[in-house]
Amino acid sequence: MAATIKEVARKANVSIATVSRVLNEDPRVAKETYKRIVHIANQLNYKPNILARNFVKQKSNLVGLILPEIIDEFFTEIIKGVDEVLYRSGYYTIVASSHKYKSLKEELITFINNGLISGLILLAPELNPKLILALKKSSIPIVLINSDPALKGFDKISLDNYNGAFRMTEYLISKREYTYLAHITGPSVNNDSELRKKGFIDACRKYKVKYSIQAGDFSKESGYNCCKKLLSGKNKPGVIFAGNDMMAIGCYDYIQKSGLKIPVDIGVAGFDDIFVSQYLSPSLTTVRINIENIGRHAADTLIQRINNELEVPNVLRLAESELVIRESV
Amino acid sequence: MAATIKEVARKANVSIATVSRVLNEDPRVAKETYKRIVHIANQLNYKPNILARNFVKQKSNLVGLILPEIIDEFFTEIIKGVDEVLYRSGYYTIVASSHKYKSLKEELITFINNGLISGLILLAPELNPKLILALKKSSIPIVLINSDPALKGFDKISLDNYNGAFRMTEYLISKREYTYLAHITGPSVNNDSELRKKGFIDACRKYKVKYSIQAGDFSKESGYNCCKKLLSGKNKPGVIFAGNDMMAIGCYDYIQKSGLKIPVDIGVAGFDDIFVSQYLSPSLTTVRINIENIGRHAADTLIQRINNELEVPNVLRLAESELVIRESV
DNA sequence: CTGTTAGCGCTTTCAG
DNA sequence: CTGAAAGCGCTAACAG
Numbered sequence: 281m282a283a284t285i286k287e288v289a290r291k292a293n294v295s296i297a298t299v300s301r302v303l304n305e306d307p308r309v310a311k312e313t314y315k316r317i318v319h320i321a322n323q324l325n326y327k328p329n330i331l332a333r334n335f336v337k338q339k340s341n342l343v344g345l346i347l348p349e350i351i352d353e354f355f356t357e358i359i360k361g362v363d364e365v366l367y368r369s370g371y372y373t374i375v376a377s378s379h380k381y382k383s384l385k386e387e388l389i390t391f392i393n394n395g396l397i398s399g400l401i402l403l404a405p406e407l408n409p410k411l412i413l414a415l416k417k418s419s420i421p422i423v424l425i426n427s428d429p430a431l432k433g434f435d436k437i438s439l440d441n442y443n444g445a446f447r448m449t450e451y452l453i454s455k456r457e458y459t460y461l462a463h464i465t466g467p468s469v470n471n472d473s474e475l476r477k478k479g480f481i482d483a484c485r486k487y488k489v490k491y492s493i494q495a496g497d498f499s500k501e502s503g504y505n506c507c508k509k510l511l512s513g514k515n516k517p518g519v520i521f522a523g524n525d526m527m528a529i530g531c532y533d534y535i536q537k538s539g540l541k542i543p544v545d546i547g548v549a550g551f552d553d554i555f556v557s558q559y560l561s562p563s564l565t566t567v568r569i570n571i572e573n574i575g576r577h578a579a580d581t582l583i584q585r586i587n588n589e590l591e592v593p594n595v596l597r598l599a600e601s602e603l604v605i606r607e608s609v
Numbered sequence: 610m611a612a613t614i615k616e617v618a619r620k621a622n623v624s625i626a627t628v629s630r631v632l633n634e635d636p637r638v639a640k641e642t643y644k645r646i647v648h649i650a651n652q653l654n655y656k657p658n659i660l661a662r663n664f665v666k667q668k669s670n671l672v673g674l675i676l677p678e679i680i681d682e683f684f685t686e687i688i689k690g691v692d693e694v695l696y697r698s699g700y701y702t703i704v705a706s707s708h709k710y711k712s713l714k715e716e717l718i719t720f721i722n723n724g725l726i727s728g729l730i731l732l733a734p735e736l737n738p739k740l741i742l743a744l745k746k747s748s749i750p751i752v753l754i755n756s757d758p759a760l761k762g763f764d765k766i767s768l769d770n771y772n773g774a775f776r777m778t779e780y781l782i783s784k785r786e787y788t789y790l791a792h793i794t795g796p797s798v799n800n801d802s803e804l805r806k807k808g809f810i811d812a813c814r815k816y817k818v819k820y821s822i823q824a825g826d827f828s829k830e831s832g833y834n835c836c837k838k839l840l841s842g843k844n845k846p847g848v849i850f851a852g853n854d855m856m857a858i859g860c861y862d863y864i865q866k867s868g869l870k871i872p873v874d875i876g877v878a879g880f881d882d883i884f885v886s887q888y889l890s891p892s893l894t895t896v897r898i899n900i901e902n903i904g905r906h907a908a909d910t911l912i913q914r915i916n917n918e919l920e921v922p923n924v925l926r927l928a929e930s931e932l933v934i935r936e937s938v
Numbered sequence: 939c940t941g942t943t944a945g946c947g948c949t950t951t952c953a954g
Numbered sequence: 955c956t957g958a959a960a961g962c963g964c965t966a967a968c969a970g
Contacts, residue, residue: 282724282748284963295941300965310939330725332963335664336946341725342671342703356684360706367705372725374671375704376696377689395611396659396670396701419611529888556885559858613947624957629949639955661947665962 283326292320303328341370343582344397346387347377348404353554354571358425361575362401369583371398385411392418399582401425401575406469421585423578428471435585436596437577441472441551444567444601445479445521448549452519453487456609458547460490462517464506464527466498473498476523476551492517496527503530511538511546519547519609525554525566528608532560547609562607574599612655621649632657670699672911673726675716676706677733682883683900687754690904691730698912700727714740721747728911730754735798750914752907757800764914765925766906770801770880773896773930774808774850777878781848782816785938787876789819791846793835793856795827802827805852805880821846825856832859840867840875848876848938854883854895857937861889876938891936903928 285303289296294313301309302317309317320326334340345362347355355377363373374397378384384404388411391400400418403425404411415422416433424431427438452458463480466473477493484491494509496502503522507530510517522528528550535542542548542562550557553568577597584590614632618625623642630638631646638646649655663669674691676684684706692702703726707713713733717740720729729747732754733740744751745762753760756767781787792809795802806822813820823838825831832851836859839846851857857879864871871877871891879886882897906926913919 282722286963296964297942297966298940300963301940304965308939313939327722327724329667329963330723331660331664331667331669333965335660335948335962336964336966338658338660338946340660355688359684359688359704363704363706372703372705374701375688375692376701377692393611393656394659395656556888559885560888561890615947625948626950626958627956629947630956633949637955642955658947662949664946664964665948665950667962 282329283324284329285326288317288321288324288326291324292317338395340396340398341372342374342397343371343579344374344376344391344400346384346391346400346402346404347375348384353552354574357571358403358575358578361572361577362579363575365576365579366583371583385414388414392420392422399423399586401578401582405472406467407431421582423582423585425574425578426471427475429475433594435581435590435594437574437581438596438598439472439569439574440598440601441475441569442479444551444569444603445476446483447479447601448551448567448603449480449483449521450487451603451605452521452547452549452609453483453489456519456547458489458518458609460492460515460517462492462494462510462520464494464496464503464510464520464522464531466496466523466527468495470498473523480521496523496530498524498526500526500530500533503527504534505530507531507534511535511540516546519543519549521549521551523551525550525552525557525564528564528566529556529560532564543607543609549609553604557604558606560608565606565608566604568602568604570599570602611658612653613658614655617646617650617653617655620653621646667724669725669727670701671703671726672700672908673703673705673720673729675713675720675729675731675733676704677713682881683903686900687732687904687907690901690906691908692904694905694908695912700912714743717743721749721751728752728915730907730911734801735796736760750911752911752914754903754907755800756804758804762923764910764919764923766903766910767925767927768801768898768903769927769930770804770898771808773880773898773932774805775812776808776930777880777896777932778809778812778850779816780932780934781850781876781878781938782812782818785848785876787818787847787938789821789844789846791821791823791839791849793823793825793832793839793849793851793860795825795852795856797824799827802852809850825852825859827853827855829855829859829862832856833863834859836860836863840864840869845875848872848878850878850880852880854879854881854886854893857893857895858885858889861893872936872938878938882933886933887935889937894935894937895933897931897933899928899931 285296285299289299343366366373399421401423423435425437427441465477494506496506520531528548531548550564550566553566557564557566614625614628618628672695695702728750730752752764754766756770794806823835825835849860857877860877879893879895882895886893886895
């Protein structure tokens with residue numbers, strides 16, 4: 281079927297070794313021979329068999345990218361960033377998202393062990409000790425996208441959740457002069473959520489301002505319910521800072537239902553700046569994470585690690601956050 | 610490093626052939642031998658080397674999924690659907706999106722030829738003759754996600770753009786009693802766009818109603834500009850049916866700017882039902898394509914084709930559309 | 939500068 | 955039911 285290295289060699293009256301050298305741009309081959317072989321290869325429409333090459337090198341041109349189910353909104357941007365950078369280094373991206381037919385764990389174990397991929401990028405806002413152990417034992421380089429500050433010993437890209445939340449809270453207090461703030465958290469196992477909460481609390485404490493916390497789970501519904509609780513007591517907060525935009529939308533829903541007006545009766549702020557936020561009415565004041573570069577950073581780091589170009593034991597990069605001031609507070 | 614088949618064989622006092630048979634669940638091996646080998650393999654933490662296996666079979670467990678840059682919103686759902694189905698059949702998904710560093714064409718050519726992948730899913734709303742030719746010559750099965758009715762000879766999943774647009778237009782005329790309708794199209798090379806336009810026109814003609822067409826490009830900005838043109842003449846349409854929701858949002862922007870009210874002064878309808886549409890004010894009446902199954906359908910078909918389980922020369926599946934009636938008309 | 943050759947880990951005839 | 959052995963296409967010593 282497809283032409284092999286043998287045929288090219290035969291037609292060019294050289295050994296397969298020479299052809300192989302040409303393919304790998306080995307400078308030792310004579311210019312003349314080089315040209316001739318390239319010509320014949322083209323003529324035969326010869327393409328090196330990647331499967332064979334990967335096999336003999338025991339190293340593939342494949343990198344795995346594992347994504348959890350949650351972060352729909354970032355999915356696209358991250359994949360694009362990763363793919364773009366990897367492609368330029370000659371790698372392909374295998375994308376896997378955990379879903380009902382496979383757990384994150386089995387996914388990981390197979391990926392790390394079966395030799396298919398040469399490196400792995402793992403986006404996992406939550407990670408349990410077992411998983412971490414499995415990761416530590418990996419024989420291939422891994423780059424984590426995870427915000428847990430306690431997680432050491434990995435190449436890591438983190439979102440700057442803490443500062444984002446801190447600065448937003450600071451803004452709400454200093455500029456908007458709220459004196460009683462509420463925060464709705466995401467799942468407590470989620471590092472992003474925990475750091476946002478911490479940023480919120482620290483800012484409230486710094487300014488000695490009253491605050492309360494509700495436990496949500498990043499879903500719209502939980503935002504709705506938490507908002508309901510917050511507004512049903514006699515002592516109502518002046519502003520709700522939701523742990524993500526989705527929950528902020530849930531707040532919008534409840535607030536509208538109860539006939540209140542944002543931001544006059546109550547303010548709402550979010551985190552993430554998902555696409556829809558600018559179109560809500562009123563448009564949502566929120567924190568934007570510079571997500572577009574996360575995928576690129578991760579891929580960059582991974583490639584360097586694969587190529588042994590990294591001298592430091594592990595790198596940590598922070599994707600900065602930025603306040604997006606709109607009309608909801 | 611990692612245990613190989615040889616070591617397992619040696620420890621079990623059998624030949625590597627027998628071990629191989631166990632790995633491939635060959636029923637010929639004796640139950641006893643089978644168990645013993647499985648046990649030893651586990652003990653040695655042996656994982657078959659996929660790179661080697663793929664190589665000798667000259668067939669990988671990899672499938673390519675190529676996506677254009679445009680369709681952000683669907684990206685996620687399609688990848689998930691594909692990944693889910695493929696994973697259950699033992700395949701991995703290599704995702705590639707065309708971007709500034711590679712054109713769709715080079716992407717395709719490499720993918721089809723380098724032997725890395727065993728099948729390809731290509732989401733390409735526009736396709737030129739050259740590309741089609743390249744696809745026809747492919748030695749691996751390809752499933753297209755493309756709505757061009759003229760495109761024959763491929764396994765294909767299509768969106769039911771025509772009926773969606775037709776029924777929406779019919780609704781605008783019969784139920785909402787508009788008598789002068791405008792349509793903003795996407796790029797003319799885009800099949801989805803062309804079919805939506807055709808559905809719109811056919812419905813207008815059927816009901817003998819006045820209509821006009823503006824050429825957009827699926828971007829918000831083009832929606833804005835086309836809307837501006839439509840509303841600046843003396844004879845204004847009663848409703849604008851945008852070729853996608855993004856352009857409908859552009860219309861919203863212009864209409865709000867000019868102080869008009871939707872739907873009292875002018876109606877707006879869209880196509881796609883992207884996430885934001887329900888949160889616009891007023892919420893957008895639009896056409897939803899059942900996108901969630903497209904990825905699954907495509908993967909299903911591809912797997913069957915790879916396994917030679919398909920008797921028909923090529924399959925065509927339609928992803929149906931459904932009207933989503935909200936407040937904007 | 940080029941050729942010879944071993945071998946990567948596995949599957950798959952072919953014998954027995 | 956099991957073993958021996960060939961070989962997939964390529965790379966990488968080693969030899970010349």
